[in-house]
Amino acid sequence: MDLKEIQNLIKFVANSGVAEVKLEMDDVKITIRTTLEGNSTETTYVQQMPSQSPFQQALAPQPVAPVASAPVAAAEDSKYITIKSPIIGTFYRKPSPDKAMFVEVGTTIGKGDVLCVIEAMKLFNEIESEVSGKIVKILVDDMSPVEFDQPLFLVDPS
Structure with missing residues (x-):
């Protein structure tokens, strides 16, 4: 209404x-x-x-507060490229429950490679890489809600 x-x-x-x-x-x-x-x-x-x-609310994934990282970790992360969420939705690492993950830590990716899927309003949006490199860290758990501009992956461009 x-x-x-x-x-x-x-x-x-x-x-x-x-x-x-x-x-x-x-x-x-x-x-x-x-x-x-x-x-x-x-x-x-x-x-x-x-x-x-x-x-359903009790079973829904709850956002976890980020843990403050040490300055050393922040210095190491500065050499990596952060891939961020372009939309709000639910983050999925697999195209479907019975399929393999799009990427794992250590996977070498190129421009245009699909990294994950974000579901928004019953639409599944493939998130493609805009950089080439190697996945160093996956910052979001599978089936977790994500916000716009939330960091999803760290990529080592070298």
């Missing part, structure tokens, strides 16, 4: 003379209250319902 539909519903309830209307749909609850005595005070509550059941 979009904002325009909610506004039309509020106007309809205000003009109908009804004191209160409650509407529950799959993912939205709306309660509209009006006063009947000439006061045109309207109170609208819109509540977004969670899209997953509590059981």
Whole structure:
């Protein structure tokens, strides 16, 4: 339900003379209250319902806070190229559950090689390498949510 539909519903309830209307749909609850005595005070509550059941939420992967690395590790990582996520979605290292991983640590890659798949809105987007080199580190676990511009891989270009 979009904002325009909610506004039309509020106007309809205000003009109908009804004191209160409650509407529950799959993912939205709306309660509209009006006063009947000439006061045109309207109170609208819109509540977004969670899209997953509590059981699914408990099983969903939880983001892990990054651990601060030592300055030595940061100096070593500076010689590597970081490949970042171009979109928000779910990171997959394999094209399907029964297939092999796209890349492993130590894999030599070239420009255009598929490194992973990121699912966004039920679309599976192949993420291709823009550099040539060797995978040094995979920074994201399989089937984890990723943000835009989140580092995914470290590549040694030499």
